Amino acid sequence: MSESRTPSTSRVVVGVSGSPGSLTALARAADEARHRGAELWPVLTWQAPEGDPAARRFPASATMVPEWELLARERLLGALRDVFGGADTGSAGQALVVRGAPGPALVRTADRDDDLLLVGAGGRGRLRRALWPSVSRYCLAHAGCPVLAVPPSPLRATLATVHRRNALRLRLDTGHLEREFGTPAPRGESA
Structure with a gap:
């Protein structure tokens, strides 16, 4: 600078x-x-x-x-x-x-x-x-x-939720990612 x-x-x-x-x-x-x-x-x-x-x-x-x-x-x-x-x-x-x-x-x-x-x-x-x-x-x-x-x-809250779920070893709900960002959920995982 x-x-x-x-x-x-x-x-x-x-x-x-x-x-x-x-x-x-x-x-x-x-x-x-x-x-x-x-x-x-x-x-x-x-x-x-x-x-x-x-x-x-x-x-x-x-x-x-x-x-x-x-x-x-x-x-x-x-x-x-x-x-x-x-x-x-x-x-x-x-x-x-x-x-x-x-x-x-x-x-x-x-x-x-x-x-x-x-x-x-x-x-x-x-x-x-x-x-x-x-x-x-x-x-x-x-x-x-x-x-x-x-x-x-706006991604900060989503990332915090994913981090909490990972820390607690909970299954991730990837359906909301598809709804919010248009990204298809990986095969084998449901919404």
Whole structure:
């Protein structure tokens, strides 16, 4: 990706974590950037495993910071490879690794009025919503630019169901695949 930027160029900033939802958001952000003639800025945020306050209290963990940042960079490159087949997104812009909590770091990065911030949304159960704050909700509430919350891929729920049935060693119902996707069920299996 190009490192140069002009101040008047609009940006599409997208939060990337490597999760399936963030990969969907990254692909959508690339489409939005091309459509708008904007720069694409994929952003992966990271924190020390114990959090930044713990890293400040225990200097021994501070020696791990370069390693954690390197791991974050590798995760970002992996996400770019998964979506684009390589580190080049085909758009002008800059891929960033930012230290900090995801919501605040994304809002700080998408700090211009003409920015568009994309985040993955949905696919979280009640327990996850109760225990972990939602990055998309934070961004929607605090960003000074438009925010687009991208829902997960429609295949995600189907894949989760198949995974659960495989884990429980239950017979797969392939009839719904034929109904949804037009793929004939393999011989010997019924709907």
